[in-house]
Amino acid sequence: MSLTISDLVAQVAGSLAAAGIEGAPREARLLVAHVTGVPMARLTLEMGQAASSAHQEKLLPLVARRMAREPLSHLLGRRAFYAHDFKVTADTLDPRPETETLVSLALRAPFSRVLDLGTGSGAIAISLLAAREDTKGVATDVSDAALAVARENAETIGVADRLEFVRSDWFCEVSGEFDLIVSNPPYIALDEMSGLAPELAFEPRMALTDEGDGLAAYRAISAGAATHLSEGGRLMVEIGWTQGPAVAALFAAAGLQDVDILNDLDGRNRVVCGVNRQ
Numbered sequence: 001m002s003l004t005i006s007d008l009v010a011q012v013a014g015s016l017a018a019a020g021i022e023g024a025p026r027e028a029r030l031l032v033a034h035v036t037g038v039p040m041a042r043l044t045l046e047m048g049q050a051a052s053s054a055h056q057e058k059l060l061p062l063v064a065r066r067m068a069r070e071p072l073s074h075l076l077g078r079r080a081f082y083a084h085d086f087k088v089t090a091d092t093l094d095p096r097p098e099t100e101t102l103v104s105l106a107l108r109a110p111f112s113r114v115l116d117l118g119t120g121s122g123a124i125a126i127s128l129l130a131a132r133e134d135t136k137g138v139a140t141d142v143s144d145a146a147l148a149v150a151r152e153n154a155e156t157i158g159v160a161d162r163l164e165f166v167r168s169d170w171f172c173e174v175s176g177e178f179d180l181i182v183s184n185p186p187y188i189a190l191d192e193m194s195g196l197a198p199e200l201a202f203e204p205r206m207a208l209t210d211e212g213d214g215l216a217a218y219r220a221i222s223a224g225a226a227t228h229l230s231e232g233g234r235l236m237v238e239i240g241w242t243q244g245p246a247v248a249a250l251f252a253a254a255g256l257q258d259v260d261i262l263n264d265l266d267g268r269n270r271v272v273c274g275v276n277r278q
Contacts, residue, residue: 006047008032008055012063019067027072034076035059069198082127086153091145093207095123099184101264102238102271103127111135111180115228117170117221118142118185120207122150122163128182129159138178140168143204170217171224179230184238185217186210214240218247222254222274229276236273244269 013028021027033040035058036051062075071094073079079088081095082103088094103124106114112135116125119139129135141147147165154160166173188196188209200208210216218237225235235256239247244261251259256274264270 003051003056004047005032005036005038005043005049005051008036008051008059009043009047012059015063016066019069021066027066030072030076031059031062031066035062070202071199074202079121079123081123083130084127084157086121086123086126087149087156088121089145089149090202091143091204092121092149093184093203095121098264098266098270099124099238100127101262102182102184102236103131105262105271105273106180106182106234106236107131109234111178111234113137113176113178114180114182115174115178116140117181117183118207118217119150119165120146120184122153124182124184125163126150126154126157126159128180129162130157136162136164138164138166138174138176140166140170140174142167142169142206146204146207170220171228174228177228177230177233179233181221181225181229181233181235182237183217183221185221187214187217187238187240187243189214214243215246215250218243218250222247222250222256225274226255226276231276231278233276234273235276236271238270239272241268241270244272247272248274 009028009032012031013025016024029043033043035055038046073088073094078085079095082100114128114137116139119125119141125137125139129137151165154163168174186207186209190211193209248259248261251274257277258275260273261269262271
């Protein structure tokens with residue numbers, strides 16, 4: 001008797017669960033939908049359909065990679081973030097749901113020109129421009145490979161004509177003023193790296209840690225922000241949930257006003273915001 005799509009889902013879910021993968025049933029459905037080409041929204045309706053040997057052959061290496069804790073997004077080649085799917089690779093940080101907090105908070109006030117420092121996949125800048133069709137932006141990264149992924153995402157989502165990409169170490173190659181500067185910089189301290197989920201070993205290390213106390217990026221960003229913020233412009237950065245007071249102090253020391261620590265949907269400190277008032 002031939003295997004059905006339902007059989008494939010059950011087999012994959014069992015393998016992932018045995019490897020300790022949380023959410024194994026959902027991930028199994030995503031992987032099976034990926035290899036069969038059946039949209040997730042229709043997968044339940046197609047469960048009784050026969051699965052081909054080609055589908056099984058495609059699944060085997062993907063399941064093995066996931067059992068080795070390679071991120072699911074790397075296997076699928078995409079990650080849902082805010083209102084769009086983004087291409088992701090091993091050259092970019094996997095955009096996470098908590099980072100959507102930064103996007104949502106940034107959209108609460110008007111802006112016309114945004115700078116995204118350390119853009120990675122481009123998820124933050126692209127989401128902001130897609131939500132505000134009358135805005136333009138600049139996105140920077142030190143990684144050419146990451147910038148290539150971000151450019152592709154900008155093309156796919158339809159904001160490439162409004163988003164400039166610059167290879168830059170923070171503000172080094174940036175010119176001009178912006179009324180919004182955003183960043184999700186590397187904020188994991190070196191002594192915290194060993195306790196991270198194994199999936200993070202597959203992501204670019206320089207996007208995770210500064211190899212120090214986790215605050216180096218905030219020092220650089222806060223020090224250079226005033227030069228690149230227009231009057232009344234906002235600086236908004238994602239933080240680790242314990243870093244709020246330290247980052248807020250850096251903002252205040254740099255002369256930013258109305259410094260605030262904002263929470264994500266779980267009630268944890270997630271974003272620090274400051275305003276340039278000259």
